[in-house]
Amino acid sequence: MTNTPTDVAPRWLDEEERRAWLGLMGVMRRLEHALDTQLRDEGLTHFEYGVMAALSESPQRELRMSALAAYAEGSLSRLSQVVARLERKGYAHRRPDPADGRYTLATLTDEGYEKIVSAAPGHVAEVRRLVFDPLTKAQVKQLSHIGRRILHAIDPDHSDGDRG
Template identity: 50%
Template sequence: MPNTNADHGLSSDELAIWASLATLLERLPTALDAQLQRDSGLTHFEHGILFALHSAPERTLRLSVLAAYASCTLSRLSRAVSRLETKGWVRREIDPSDGRFTLGILTDAGAQAVAESTPAHHALIRTLVFDTLTDAQARQLGVISRKVAEGIGPGGVWSPA
């Protein structure tokens, strides 16, 4: 992409692409949070934690693994898990196989919260993302998003089982 502007190092085409991506990065989380807060009293981040636990064997993950899935620090995860514990949706236990680790365990009430919140959340994702793209564009978005995420830092991108 030629036409690099010496003031900022990006071409006009690159700036236009970046502006679109930056706008998406601002608008999409806001829309997802608004729907989940309105319908379920959850943030998108909290829903992601519940969904990951719900998808895990025995609805249990080490918090370090959950933090990696959520691309967050243990501190941020701990604050969110504390909020979910207050609601009775998650509990923590020391890992019996290695006491150095703490497990996050989805409770039955948490499983119910995921079951109730996920359909509307997935419907919004379908409306905002997949209904605006062709199947080929959606596949391209997946490839591109994964490449950018992997370029940012180590650790795989979470994928459903």
């Protein structure tokens, strides 16, 4: 069925790799969508949830925008837009860092904290249902390793304590 013709093929994907690739792509596309759908009732996107969750776990529920962008795996530009949205919703607040005016500190408001606390159980339950329940403990461990290796290939200096 396959054997797509090309003139200058590097190493093509073999059957097993193809299966893995389809699986990975499917998960990437469908999981994100499923999580967004679950959070839709809460009026949050999955990315917004991630941002608020990161803030909620930080000291003073506060982080510099650049640090927050790294946690949330998004560009600074995207984060800026999203935090502006969260501010409009009353969930977050921004202020210049008193220690250095070039930095901006994003803070989770009390309302934002309540929001994330009430949304978290449902969200975690969905994550568990879709990702962890179907996997064995060994597979979860494998997934950690696999994820770390791919991330390292994408960005070698992504703060890793990588060991073999």
